[in-house]
Amino acid sequence: MKTTIRKAIHQMDVLMAPLILSAVKEQNALNTYLFHALFLNKEELTKNQADPQQQVTVDVFRRFVAYHKNKGYTFVSPVDVLNGLDPEKKYIMITFDDGYYNNLRALPVLEEFNVPALFFISANHVRNGKAFWWDVAYREGKKAGMTDAAISIEKEYLLTLTDDAIDSHLISKYGIDCLTPISETDRPLTPDELNKFAQHPLVHIGNHTCDHAVLPNYTTAGIKEQISQAQDILEDIVGYRPVTIAYPCGEYNDKVLEVCQQEGIKLGITVHHAKNFNPQLYEMKNLLTLNRFTIWGNEDLISQCNFYRSDYHMLDKMKKVLKKIKV
Numbered sequence: 001m002k003t004t005i006r007k008a009i010h011q012m013d014v015l016m017a018p019l020i021l022s023a024v025k026e027q028n029a030l031n032t033y034l035f036h037a038l039f040l041n042k043e044e045l046t047k048n049q050a051d052p053q054q055q056v057t058v059d060v061f062r063r064f065v066a067y068h069k070n071k072g073y074t075f076v077s078p079v080d081v082l083n084g085l086d087p088e089k090k091y092i093m094i095t096f097d098d099g100y101y102n103n104l105r106a107l108p109v110l111e112e113f114n115v116p117a118l119f120f121i122s123a124n125h126v127r128n129g130k131a132f133w134w135d136v137a138y139r140e141g142k143k144a145g146m147t148d149a150a151i152s153i154e155k156e157y158l159l160t161l162t163d164d165a166i167d168s169h170l171i172s173k174y175g176i177d178c179l180t181p182i183s184e185t186d187r188p189l190t191p192d193e194l195n196k197f198a199q200h201p202l203v204h205i206g207n208h209t210c211d212h213a214v215l216p217n218y219t220t221a222g223i224k225e226q227i228s229q230a231q232d233i234l235e236d237i238v239g240y241r242p243v244t245i246a247y248p249c250g251e252y253n254d255k256v257l258e259v260c261q262q263e264g265i266k267l268g269i270t271v272h273h274a275k276n277f278n279p280q281l282y283e284m285k286n287l288l289t290l291n292r293f294t295i296w297g298n299e300d301l302i303s304q305c306n307f308y309r310s311d312y313h314m315l316d317k318m319k320k321v322l323k324k325i326k327v
Contacts, residue, residue, distance in 0.1 A: 009314050014303050017310040027311050029275035030081065030091045031073075032292040035061065036098055038105045039185070039297075050186035051138035055297035062109045064295060067305050068092050075115035077204050078244045078267050082287075087278040093118060095269060095292065097208055097246050099126050099188045103197075110202045119197075120208035120246035120269075123233035125188040131181045132188070132212065133158060133166045139186070140174040159249060162218060163211035191237045198238035206244035207231060207265065214249050215256045227259050243267060250292075257288050273308075 036053045038061060039045050045052050068075070073092040076085065085091055096103050099121040110117055125132060134155055141151040158166050170178055181187035189197065198205045209215065210233065213226040227245070235241045243266045247256065250271030260268055268288035276290050293308045295301070307313075 013310070013313045014307045016312075016314075017303070017306040020310045020312050021306060024311065026090065026309055027275070027277065028088060028090045029277045030076070030085060030093060030281060030290075031275055031308065032093045032095060032269060032290055033064075034271060034292045034294045035094070035096045035106075037100050037185075038096070038102045040102075040105065044185060047183075047185065048139060048142045049183045050135040051132075053134075054295060056295060057297055058105050058109070060295070060297045060301060061106060062112075063301055064305070065094075065109055065113050065115060067302065069113055069115075071305075071309070075113075077116040078118055078206070079204070080116075082243070082266055084282075085278055095120060095206075095246060097248075098122050098132060098212065099194070099208065100132075101184055101187050101189050101193065103189070104193070107197075107200065107203075114202070116202045116204060118204045118206055118244060120206040120244070121194065121230075121234060122188070122208045122210070122212040122248075123230040123237075124210045125212065126191060126194055126237065127233055129181065129188065129190065131179050131186055133163075133170060133179075135181075135186045136170050136174065136178050139182070140170075140178055159214055160217060162222070163213055194237050195239075204244070205234060205238050205240075205242055206246060207234060207242045208246050209248055212248045214251050215247060216251050216253050220255055223255055224259050227256075227265075228263055231263050231265075245269070252289070257285065260288055275308075275311075 035056055037050060039055070039057045041057055045055055073090055076091045076093050081093065094115065094117040096106065096117060096119045099119065103119060106117060124130065137155055137158065138151055141154065158169065161169070167179065197203055207227065207230045209226040210230045211226065215223050215226060218226060231241050241264060243264060245260055245265050246269045252268070252270065266287060267290065269290045269292050271294065272291045273293050274291035280286055281290065295304055
């Protein structure tokens with residue numbers, strides 16, 4: 001019942017967003033957005049070579065950038081954020097997680113609009129040419145006749161494990177070769193490709209751990225290893241140590257934040273859907289836990305963008321009421 005009510009209220013918020021934006025001036029803030037794979041077109045999505053994730057195509061991404069350009073947003077890099085943003089302006093920062101080869105498809109769009117983007121790299125996937133586990137679970141699950149619901153349940157379970165345990169699970173189920181990418185759709189960048197990509201003035205590289213590690217699943221030593229070794233690997237590939245990190249699945253704890261500070265990481269990003277208001281975002285913990293919106297390619301793009309820009313959501317106002325509903 002709660003889920004049904006939440007969905008209904010959310011839909012009302014989406015429908016009301018254009019009216020609110022036309023009646024009330026949007027608050028100035030830094031809006032950060034999350035992307036993963038960038039599919040060439042809808043046909044590529046149907047091949048089941050990789051987890052469709054957000055189902056974002058190049059066309060959707062281009063329209064996303066054009067929309068925010070048209071709405072007067074200033075696109076910023078992590079360097080711009082750390083140097084200080086004018087509280088009287090509204091900003092947007094584009095981020096991609098994981099290190100897919102298909103992220104190179106973003107470059108013509110970035111160049112067309114002259115906007116920067118931040119790419120968070122899972123270091124060992126690039127160094128070892130290893131497939132991302134969620135793509136393996138999806139691809140092999142589809143081959144085995146699993147339903148989307150069953151695949152989702154399996155992925156939820158795998159999210160509770162360390163990378164070694166995930167690999168062991170997948171290999172025992174699908175064989176040692178399952179971790180080998182099968183196409184340009186699912187493979188990570190190579191070290192040489194990442195090196196060349198990182199030299200582009202619109203491209204910025206960040207830490208996404210060594211093995212896309214959901215860090216709270218790890219010991220203190222494991223957290224340190226996942227973050228610090230990724231710093232070393234990425235420095236070796238791109239020529240500098242990242243000052244940014246995206247926590248895989250948005251998960252972190254106090255130890256994670258402590259290690260980030262020790263490693264010289266100054267900006268960290270979660271997956272909590274909210275704006276980052278200035279000057280609050282410049283408090284140390286807030287800089288290491290920036291909020292980030294997610295765009296879905298199978299939903300109306302304009303409605304999503306309007307909703308995220310809007311500063312009034314009924315669902316936020318009714319959270320206390322919903323908590324009291326027992327059913």
